[in-house]
Amino acid sequence: MIQAVPSSSTRVVQADWVELHAVLRGSATESLFTDMALDADETRDDVVRDLDSDEPGSFEEEIVESELFRQQQTVYEELLHRTSSYGDAYPFSLVERETGWTLSWSGSSPDGSPNIAALGYVAALTIAGYRAGILSLHHVRPSESRIGNVMQALSVMAARELVGGECYSFGFPREDRTTMLDACAKLVSRMGTGKAHRERPAGAKPAAKDGTVDIVAWRRLGDRLSSAVVLYGQVASGYNWHAKGVQDLIDAEFFCWFQDPPRRRGYLPALFMPFACYQEVSEPASSTTLSFREEASGRVRNDSESLGVIIDRFRLVRLLWDGVGKGTVNPNTDSVWPLVEEWISDSWPGWTAA
Incomplete structure (x- = not known):
């Protein structure tokens, strides 16, 4: 349902991608980007590791890790902007951990009833994700x-x-x-x-x-x-x-x-x-x-x-x-x-x- 987000996407689209995962799973972490990078490259060992070297890392590996860190950091900055700008209206909570960050869905009302504003956000996010190509709606085939x-x-x-x-x-x-x-x-x-x-x-x-x-x-x-x-x-x-x-x-x-x-x-x-x-x-x-x-x-x-x-x-x-x-x-x-x-x-x- 949720597709891979191109690394060339803007930070906004990448942050939307994280939100979609948080909606679906309840929470999402920075490891999404690492997992996606590994899954997308079946020959990643040739890309991130110099097989002829006895060193634990290589120049290529450092480049990949640096890009992943940059990606995770810019998305964190975007999510932080959203939480700080829209307060309780933003239906997610962002927590910084020692090793990264976690975005969690928080769009339910305290009494368990539907949070109308949060549902409206999900409806709009679904459209945005579909338009960006990071959310497949083949099961809906929306007109x-x-x-x-x-x-x-x-x-x-x-x-x-x-x-x-x-x-x-x-x-x-x-x-x-x-x-x-x-x-x-x-x-x-x-x-x-x-x-x-x-x-x-x-x-x-x-x-x-x-x-x-x-x-x-x-x-x-x-x-x-x-x-x-x-x-x-x-x-x-x-x-x-x-x-x-x-x-x-x-x-x-x-x-x-x-x-x-x-x-x-x-x-x-x-x-x-x-x-x-x-x-x-x-x-x-x-x-x-x-x-x-x-x-x-x-x-x-x-x-x-x-x-x-x-x-x-x-x-x-x-x-x-x-x-x-x-x-x-x-x-x-x-x-x-x-x-x-x-x-x-x-x-x-x-x-x-x-």
């Missing part, structure tokens, strides 16, 4: 639409928490099975502001499904005069997320369906995805003084300029965790939650969060 629907469900709950209000899952196919015109009318009715066209406006695409907007979230501020905070978001479940900026086509594809859009200017653009928002960042070259974390921070800042607020897997689980604490994220009332539960059950047969 693109199913993967997208699962990520849409998680994003709806997170968007609602982000603005502290309501959310309409606008991405097609919609849960309420509405057409584009009906969805626009329903949206302005729920938001209490704006006006939708009654017929397809001239120039609007006849086959339009969602106008490139997957999520609309808003928060009223008590006076009922207008929706003071409005978020328009895109949901990405694949590696094409750089091309998913909601601002790119919203004027031409979405706002044209309204006589008076609920909010045309001053809205909050957002992108939701199951990956780390700095997943593509490689280790800094020896010629630079920048650290990995500085490089990652700069990359996310630049991407946010075009994509808006980026809600990756870690920010998503933090929002879900906060919502569970407030009672605003509830699997018994969230109609989209069964999509997430079924995804986890099918992807991890026999697995429980306890």
Whole structure:
């Protein structure tokens, strides 16, 4: 089920790989990398040991051991960042041992009930692992639409928490099975502001499904005069997320369906995805003084300029965790939650969060 992770993968993907093992087995250690290196090289004796030498080690062996140590160390640094940044919302615990480290699954609630935030994290991690090629889902054979629907469900709950209000899952196919015109009318009715066209406006695409907007979230501020905070978001479940900026086509594809859009200017653009928002960042070259974390921070800042607020897997689980604490994220009332539960059950047969 869990595949070998290429040594050329970024530290983020390698850390995701360790998390997958911790989900499956309950815990994972740095020895995963040593075991993988040995299993992958059937002729490792020729690679790591000079057979003509009487010395216990060789130059080649030292190189391999040095690379393994570097790999284990960078992954440890990444896991440490995750535990320190997201606290109790991060469903794993990291313990440093005298000879290495252990990452353990800690996503079950004290009373034994499912931890909704942790399950949401596993659902998103499963998508990320599948996309990276480190998790095989041949037993599920997931369709693109199913993967997208699962990520849409998680994003709806997170968007609602982000603005502290309501959310309409606008991405097609919609849960309420509405057409584009009906969805626009329903949206302005729920938001209490704006006006939708009654017929397809001239120039609007006849086959339009969602106008490139997957999520609309808003928060009223008590006076009922207008929706003071409005978020328009895109949901990405694949590696094409750089091309998913909601601002790119919203004027031409979405706002044209309204006589008076609920909010045309001053809205909050957002992108939701199951990956780390700095997943593509490689280790800094020896010629630079920048650290990995500085490089990652700069990359996310630049991407946010075009994509808006980026809600990756870690920010998503933090929002879900906060919502569970407030009672605003509830699997018994969230109609989209069964999509997430079924995804986890099918992807991890026999697995429980306890």
